[in-house]
Amino acid sequence: MIIMPEKNIVEEAIGDLVDNFTEAVQKNNKHDTVASRFNRLFGREKPIHHVLGGGRSADVLLWRNKKISASFLMGATAIWVLFEWINLHFLSLVCYGLLLGMIAQFVWCNASGFLNRSQSRVPRLVLPKDFFADVGVTIGTEVNRGLLFLQDLSCRGNLKQFLMAVFGLWVAAIIGSCCNFLTVLYIGFVGAHTMPLLYERYEDEVDGFVDSLLMKFHSHYKKIDSGFLSRIPSGKFGFKKHD
Numbered sequence: 208m209i210i211m212p213e214k215n216i217v218e219e220a221i222g223d224l225v226d227n228f229t230e231a232v233q234k235n236n237k238h239d240t241v242a243s244r245f246n247r248l249f250g251r252e253k254p255i256h257h258v259l260g261g262g263r264s265a266d267v268l269l270w271r272n273k274k275i276s277a278s279f280l281m282g283a284t285a286i287w288v289l290f291e292w293i294n295l296h297f298l299s300l301v302c303y304g305l306l307l308g309m310i311a312q313f314v315w316c317n318a319s320g321f322l323n324r325s326q327s328r329v330p331r332l333v334l335p336k337d338f339f340a341d342v343g344v345t346i347g348t349e350v351n352r353g354l355l356f357l358q359d360l361s362c363r364g365n366l367k368q369f370l371m372a373v374f375g376l377w378v379a380a381i382i383g384s385c386c387n388f389l390t391v392l393y394i395g396f397v398g399a400h401t402m403p404l405l406y407e408r409y410e411d412e413v414d415g416f417v418d419s420l421l422m423k424f425h426s427h428y429k430k431i432d433s434g435f436l437s438r439i440p441s442g443k444f445g446f447k448k449h450d
Contacts, residue, residue, distance in 0.1 A: 255407050268403045280400050287393040308332075367428070 259265035270276045289295045315329045360372050382391060406413055 255403060255410070259403060268400060269407060270400075270404050276400060280397070283393060283396050287389065290389055 256265045256269060259268055266272055267276050267279060289300060290297075312329050357372065360369050386394075
């Protein structure tokens, strides 16, 4: 009667030791556990290039072609400097651009006469007819999708997602009070052109840090949920508490 429990304890200890050793080996294997769904950011299983949509847009964000990516970033920086540091207005920028374009076309048309050469064909800029319609449809679709998502969280989402959305909007409102809309767009543009590249290079370190951070956040949330949130009645909003 006394030997059996001791034997079970020894077997459990050996089993725990083997499990811990197996977990340590799997954590040290970069091509095994690091590539698993548990440690990858947002549980992704595909490469970051595929997550960003693939094609030319992903190539630009991941700096596959450094000249194109640098030109996009320098163009956005030039626009931000013109509006924020030089305090140039949008109407003035459009007028100056049209003025330079007209001067360039005028010189192009008349330079051949001064140089005694045959007149060359001047290139003309013509936007497609459906360009503005496509842009408007795309913007309207994304705005409606965002509004629908927020309304679903308010009416049928769980309490955790609702509180996270409220916290995100509150943080966005604080950032918006510190800088104007153009600066926020520029910060987002720079982040979109730098963060994916840094994540692709240091994805193992980032995934490990985010994983540990999420585990700590989940433990704190469980304490708050058990102490306060679980006492809130669901009411007519249909919130469902999820672990």
